[in-house]
Amino acid sequence: MENTIEIRNLNFGFQPGKPILKNVNMNIPKGSIYGFLGANGAGKSTTMRLVMGLFNDPENSVKVFGETVSNIYPEGLHRIGSLIDYPAFYDHLSGYDNLKIVCTIRGLDESKIEEVLSLVGLSKAAKMKMRRYSLGMKQRLAIALALISNPELLVLDEPVNGLDPGGMVEIRELLIQLNQQHGVTIFISSHLLQEIDKMVTHLAVIADGEIKFQGSKEELKELYKFQKTKFFMNNAAEFIEFLNADYDAELKSTTEISVVTQSTEEVARINKILTEKGAGVYQISAGGGLEEWFMELTKQN
Known part of the structure; x- marks a missing residue:
């Protein structure tokens, strides 16, 4: 099976002798919804930042689309949508105008804006100033931003934070739709295990920087x-x-x-x-x- 992301023998830390990640190995298959589970501080966000090239990977342990992180970026960003750190929006502008600015900077088609706002349920709030958005609405806009480039891969770190139960269901259904109808590979972390369980095809469990399990849901059930x-x-x-x-x-x-x-x-x-x-x-x-x-x-x- 072709893998969209491959991680081989990844060791990482900011200080000598104090590793955050210890010999991490993971395969995120193309076309999968891959859940990344672990407690706070286990190493999930650090791993995702390395995948996105936000931290240096001197050993080239991480590959995306078959290329090392050092080779794929920045051009690869057109194929990837991400929500790692909450993006900086302009509160005095509308949700639509915030996305328009991103399209202008990145040279993307502005006609995609209305589509992604509809996908995340913000069509009626498109012209509303960001300062009036609830936390959940801001989170939806952040996901819309991740979708604006029509990506092949989504890397989402806790994407349903701040959403009420109805909002979680909508985002879950959206991700499943993107995966099943458009073939988008989704690499998603969350501490909401019941929500993750309803959507993922594969998963990895990390604790104290070490992978405790990785594989399909069927393999976990067999275990x-x-x-x-x-x-x-x-x-x-x-x-x-x-x-x-x-x-x-x-x-x-x-x-x-x-x-x-x-x-x-x-x-x-x-x-x-x-x-x-x-x-x-x-x-x-x-x-x-x-x-x-x-x-x-x-x-x-």
């Missing part, structure tokens, strides 16, 4: 095919000892036991055993999912 199932009952402590005789079980609270299970049939079997023992199970919650997998991957050993 964690044995999931933890939560059984809720009264007096859970009475049943943990006998479960541990045959299963990997953990008492989570007075009403919850977590059990590692391998199939729905096994879940049903455990529930039957508990019921026959008089446990009075009143709820079963399937484990797994991106949030739980993320916690497993990033927990301290």
Whole structure:
């Protein structure tokens, strides 16, 4: 599979002996929506800045469109839209005029402005002065700016910050549309795991500057095919000892036991055993999912 971004053995830091990124390896396939997940300070933004050529990469560890960062920029900026640092807009000008200035500076077609404003839901606010924009509206305009060059690749660092739930859904649907209908490759970081889970095809998890996982969602699911199932009952402590005789079980609270299970049939079997023992199970919650997998991957050993 062709990769839009390739990162090989990337090590980076601002001070000797204090690395921020440690032997980072990543492949962002062409046509993918690639989620980049990690806690604050894990190295996400630093990696994205290196991809965009904002930090020097002396070892040429990063390639975009098959070219090293040092070779592809500045010409490559016409093929890439990014939202890394929040762009500086003129508050006394309208959203439309702010985009018009960017088009003039970069030699881009101004006819694209109305299209991208419509895509991000700002058509009605196009002539409104920026000082009247809410935080969410400003974030939408920043995404419109990333789209103005009709890019093949979008690099977006926390693009839904400041958006209400409805705005998040709209931006998610927009990114999926750009990916599926226009073939745009999207490299996106976010701390909102549930939102990322609804759109990505591939992902990487980074912790303390090290990649803990990278690959497709299917590969991640296969890695964690044995999931933890939560059984809720009264007096859970009475049943943990006998479960541990045959299963990997953990008492989570007075009403919850977590059990590692391998199939729905096994879940049903455990529930039957508990019921026959008089446990009075009143709820079963399937484990797994991106949030739980993320916690497993990033927990301290």
